[in-house]
Amino acid sequence: MSGSGRDGAAAPGSTRARDYGEAARFLRRREPALFSAVRLLGVPAYQPHAVAGYAFACYTDDLCDRGAPQVRAERFARWRQQVGAALAGEECGQPLARSFVHSARLRDLPGHWIEDYLDGAEADLSFTGFAAESDYQAYVDRLSWPFTMLTAGLVHVGGGDERYAAAGRALADAWQRLDFLIDLAEDLHGGRLYLPEEALADHGVTRDDLAAGRRTDGVEQLVADLADLAEKALLQADAILEVPAEYRPLSRMALRLARRRLAAVRRAGAGITEGPVRDSTVGLLALLGAARRPDARELEHDRLAR
Numbered sequence: 286m287s288g289s290g291r292d293g294a295a296a297p298g299s300t301r302a303r304d305y306g307e308a309a310r311f312l313r314r315r316e317p318a319l320f321s322a323v324r325l326l327g328v329p330a331y332q333p334h335a336v337a338g339y340a341f342a343c344y345t346d347d348l349c350d351r352g353a354p355q356v357r358a359e360r361f362a363r364w365r366q367q368v369g370a371a372l373a374g375e376e377c378g379q380p381l382a383r384s385f386v387h388s389a390r391l392r393d394l395p396g397h398w399i400e401d402y403l404d405g406a407e408a409d410l411s412f413t414g415f416a417a418e419s420d421y422q423a424y425v426d427r428l429s430w431p432f433t434m435l436t437a438g439l440v441h442v443g444g445g446d447e448r449y450a451a452a453g454r455a456l457a458d459a460w461q462r463l464d465f466l467i468d469l470a471e472d473l474h475g476g477r478l479y480l481p482e483e484a485l486a487d488h489g490v491t492r493d494d495l496a497a498g499r500r501t502d503g504v505e506q507l508v509a510d511l512a513d514l515a516e517k518a519l520l521q522a523d524a525i526l527e528v529p530a531e532y533r534p535l536s537r538m539a540l541r542l543a544r545r546r547l548a549a550v551r552r553a554g555a556g557i558t559e560g561p562v563r564d565s566t567v568g569l570l571a572l573l574g575a576a577r578r579p580d581a582r583e584l585e586h587d588r589l590a591r
Contacts, residue, residue: 304384305333308340311381315343318569326534326576331440334388335535338436341385342402346432349406358410365403372399385435392439402431415481425458433457440528440536452524456539459522462515463546466508467562469495484511500555508557512550519543523586534576537583541572 313320316339323335348360364379371377371386389399405428415421433453438444445453465472465479472479473496485491488507495504519540526536542564549562579587 301384301387304380304387305337307380308333308337308384311344312336312340315340315347318564322535322538322573322576325573326538328531331532333384334392334439335436337381337384337388338439340381342432342435344381345402345406349409354410361407361410365407368399368403372396388439392441393443394435394438395444398431398434398438398444401427402435405431412477414478417483418481421462421479421481422458425454425461429457429461430454433460437525437536440532448524449527452522452527455518455521456525456543458518459515459543459547460539462511462518463543463550466511466515466550466557467546469557470498470560473558480507480511495558498558500558504555504558508550508554512547515547515550519547523582524590526583526586527590533579537579538572538576541576541580542569545572 309320312323319339320336323332323339327335345361345364348364349357351357352360364382367377367379368382368386371379371382377383388394389396405424409424409428415424430453433456434444434450437453437456438450441449444450469480473492478492478495480495484507485495488503488510490501490503490507494501522540522543525540526533528536545568546562546564549564550557553562
C-alpha cells in the first residue's frame with residue numbers, strides 16, 4: 286500500500302505512509318476477503334483511500350459492538366475525540382483516524398457523511414430494537430448509508446452526485462437487511478434482535494421462535510418477505526456502477542456478492558435461525574475472477590442509461 290495522495294505517492298517511512306500501513310494491517314486482519322478484493326480489483330491510486338475508509342468504518346463498528354455498554358460508550362467517546370482532533374488538524378494519536386481524514390480531504394468527501402456516521406454509531410450504542418419498518422429505515426439513514434458513503438463516496442472527488450448517493454443508500458439498505466438476516470442467530474445469542482417487531486407480529490412469529498430455531502411456516506415466510514425487501518433495494522442500487530470504468534470492478538464485486546448472499550438467505554429460509562450463513566471461499570474466488578467483466582444485467586443498465 287504505497288499510495289496516499291492524488292498522485293499515489295507517499296514518502297516511504299513517513300508518518301503518512303505508516304498510517305496507511307496500519308490501516309492496511311487492521312483491515313487485512315479484520316476483513317481479509319474485503320482487503321483482498323480492494324488489492325486485486327481497486328485502482329492502485331485509490332486502494333489506500335478505500336482501505337482507509339473501510340478500516341475507519343470497521344474500527345468504529347467494533348468499538349460500538351464489543352464489551353459492556355458503559356465500556357463501549359467510554360471507548361467511543363475517546364475515539365470521537367481523536368477523530369475530531371484529526372478533522373480539526375490537531376494532534377491525533379490514532380493512525381486509522383489520521384489516514385482516513387487525510388483521504389477524505391484529498392477526495393473532498395462531504396464532511397456530513399463523517400459526522401452522520403459518527404452520530405449514528407453513537408445512537409446505536411443504546412439500540413433497543415425496531416418497532417416497525419420505519420424504524421429500520423431510519424437506522425439505515427443514520428448509520429448504514431453514511432457507512433457506505435465513507436468508502437463509496439471516495440470514488441468520486443466530491444463524493445458523487447445525488448443519483449450516486451441514492452444508489453449508495455439503496456445498496457446500504459440491501460446490505461444491512463442481508464446482514465441482519467445472515468447474523469440473526471448470532472445477534473439473538475448476544476441479546477439483540479434487528480428485525481422489526483411489526484414484521485414478526487405480521488407473520489405470527491415471536492422472538493422465542495427465532496431464538497429456539499423453530500422452522501415454522503411463519504418464520505419461513507418472514508425470511509422470504511424480508512429477503513424480497515432486500516432484493517427490491519438491490520435492484521435500485523445499479524447506479525453505483527456509474528463510476529469511471531477502472532473503478533467498476535469493486536462496485537461489481539459489491540453488487541454481485543450481495544446478490545449471492547441474497548440467494549443464500551433464500552436457500553436457508555427458516556434455517557438462518559440455526560446459525561449464520563457464510564460465504565464459501567470457492568464462491569468468493571469465482572466472484573473475484575469475474576469482477577473485471579460486465580454481466581448481462583450491467584450491459585442492460587448501461588444501455589438504458591445512455
